[in-house]
Amino acid sequence: MAHGASALTILSTLREISPNGFLHTAIDPCQTTIWGGSSIQLINDEGYAKNFRFYEDYSAIVLANLVKEKEKFDxxxxxxxxxxxxxxxxxxxxxxxxxxxxxxxxxxxxxxxxxxxxxxxxxxxxxxxxxxxxxxxxxxxxxxxxxxxxxxxxxxxxxxxxxxxxxxxxxxxxxxx
Ligand SMILES: C[S@@+](CC[C@H](N)C(=O)[O-])C[C@H]1O[C@@H](n2cnc3c(N)ncnc32)[C@H](O)[C@@H]1O
The missing domain is CATH 3.30.110 (Translation Initiation Factor IF3)
Structure with a gap:
């Protein structure tokens, strides 16, 4: 996520193409420690909190869990x-x-x-x-x-x-x- 450029791009695009409902899931083990939570702040400020799910962990761990939960993504x-x-x-x-x-x-x-x-x-x-x-x-x-x-x-x-x-x-x- 870093400072949230790609997350915000994805969220704003989803709002345009799927205004009736969308969810973006992001993963970053260092969002708080290195990036000071900047992208979470930005996403909340832009009003996307309900359309956004965040995991503060390594992607290999989170993605494996999502597979276990049988989640699917487009x-x-x-x-x-x-x-x-x-x-x-x-x-x-x-x-x-x-x-x-x-x-x-x-x-x-x-x-x-x-x-x-x-x-x-x-x-x-x-x-x-x-x-x-x-x-x-x-x-x-x-x-x-x-x-x-x-x-x-x-x-x-x-x-x-x-x-x-x-x-x-x-x-x-x-x-x-
Ligand atoms: C190149 S930056 C991402 C930039 C972001 N896509 C953007 O456009 O603003 C890489 C990000 O991956 C995170 N990262 C590092 N190791 C990771 C890992 N094992 N799993 C998930 N994310 C990781 C870093 O903390 C950093 O936020």
Whole structure:
């Protein structure tokens, strides 16, 4: 959550597209200790308290509990710890928690840890998570540096749509990534 930029973006978008009812769930183990509760304050000030649920813990723990509770989500945004092992856990639990046709976005995919998880998905999880084209949502005013980066295959944000339910078969082929 940090200072709440993405949480507020998600909440205000949900209010626009689903005014009759929406809930955003966010996870951050350091919201109080490092961020001084700034995003919680902002979300309350903007009147979203009833549409917002927050867990102050590590995502691997919270997401596993949500799986246990059989919760389902239409959309997930992964932007917590950027260590490979944590992003991998976020990916793994999210792939279970999403509804069919649900979308997951990974931020900072130019980070080598995150990029490695994306490679795993593309090579080994393509039957479950299919690349989701974000081009129609891109800012047409994007600066030259970003355009050049994209041409070179560098993407900050990468999305997938869930097309089938995990797990894979126990003896699924392993593809190097
Ligand atoms: C890059 S910031 C997120 C920024 C936010 N998405 C935004 O746009 O404002 C990363 C956040 O992940 C949190 N974080 C660090 N380790 C985490 C973990 N294991 N599980 C969940 N969140 C974690 C940090 O405290 C921080 O708030």
């Amino acid at each position: 959309f997930a945004y992964v932007d917590g710890s950027h260590l490979f092992e944590n992003v991998f856990m976020d990916f793994y639990y999210t792939s279970i928690l999403l509804n069919k046709d649900g979308i997951v976005l990974f931020d900072d995919c130019n980070n080598r840890h995150v990029a490695k998880v994306i490679k795993f998905i593309n090579k080994n999880y393509f039957d479950i998570l299919q690349p989701f084209n974000l081009k129609p949502f891109e800012d047409p005013q994007k600066d030259f540096q970003k355009k050049l980066g994209n041409l070179l295959g560098i993407r900050q944000l990468i999305g997938f749509r869930k097309i089938s339910e995990p797990p894979r078969q126990w003896n699924a082929k392993f593809r190097n990534f």
